[in-house]
Amino acid sequence: MSIKIMDIVGRKSYHCDIVFRITDIKEENGQKLAVLYGEDFRLIADAPYEDLVSINKPMQRKISQEFEFLEEQSLELFRQDVNLLRQKQEYVATNAYSKQMNYFQLPGKVLHLDGDPTYLKKCLTLYEKIGIPVTGIHCDEKEMYKKIGKLIEYYRPDILVITGHDAYSKTLGEKQDINAYRHSKYFVQTVREARKKIPHLDQLVIFAGACQSHFESLIHAGANFASSPSRVNIHALDPVYIVAKISFTPFMERVNVWEVLRSTLTGEKGLGGIETKGVLRTGMPYNLNYTE
Known part of the structure; x- marks a missing residue:
């Protein structure tokens, strides 16, 4: 049975450690190659066609269930953090519960640019579940x-x-060479262009990067958080967990980098950042009869 574009596959040489979908099939120097996009990780790779094996539906579902369990664990950690933040804000807004006040909260607005429409859709679903205002754009x-x-x-x-x-490719150069990465230099350029518009790190909080991205260049370009310090793969939803923590942290408080990373699926090997202010704002009174 032939393998074709959009099929779900694994790489035999890597013991099918990551599930991919085929986005293109091409020929280079007489060899048939497939372009692969990770199903759960933000990784792009080329692989010899003969190295690929189809992943059947039962196996795909089993792997998906494992990731869904991890996603739920991360979501639960995040919910615990948000509940603590809300209780603290309520305590402050009501003057230590001595007054009954109707207050409202404005979490930070997110603009999410994603190179993968499937991942963008997954992220938008999670943003909605968490309650973060977001605009998603595939680019x-x-x-x-x-x-x-x-x-x-x-x-x-x-x-x-x-x-x-x-993705990092050792055939293109050493790990410190940004030209050895598939898209890192474009992410860096995008961060720089964004900083031309809003230079201040606390007026626009930026997350940038994907699997194995050149972390140091992204931070130096002006990102608050980025991937990937140890050049490992990051999960498709990791950017959302980082953004959610920032979005629900009050603007008078600083985001603890470790507390942000503990809610992600990848952790400090795949993600890192610098001290950053939150963006949540609390106001009052809340008008129950108001409709937009």
């Missing part, structure tokens, strides 16, 4: 830096996510 990684300026002007986000797929 090829190589085109992001050309469009980001006008998008920031139009949407005026508090938090910007720049992500998609990436």
Whole structure:
């Protein structure tokens, strides 16, 4: 049975450790190669066609269930954090519960650029579940830096996510060479363009990167959080967990980097960042009769 574009596959040489979907099949130097996008990880890879094996539905479902369990664990950790933050805000807003006050909260607005439409859809579903206002835009990684300026002007986000797929290739250079990465240099360019619009790190919080991305270059370009310090793969939903923590942290408080990373699926090997202010704002009174 032949393997074709959009089929779900694994790589025999890697013992099918990651599930991919085929996005293209090409020929290079007489060899048939497949372009692979990770189903659960933000990884892009090339693989010899003969190295691929189809992943059947039962196996795919088993792997998906394992990741769904991890996702639920991360979501539960995040919910615990948000509940603590809300209790603290309620205590402050009501003057240590001495007054009954109707107050409202405005979490940070997110602009999420994603190179993968499937991952973008997954992320938007999670944003909605958590309750974060978001605009999601599918954009090829190589085109992001050309469009980001006008998008920031139009949407005026508090938090910007720049992500998609990436990969390091040792055949292209050493790990410190940004040209050895599939899309890192485009993510860096996009961060720089965003910082031309809003230079201050606390006026626009930026997450940038994907699997194995050049972490140091992204941070130096102006990202608050980025991947991947140890050049490992990151989960498709990791950017959302980082953004959610920032979005629900009050703007007078600083986000503890470790507390952010503990809610992700990848942790400190795949994600890192710098001290950053939250963006949540609390107001009062809350008008129960108001409709937009």
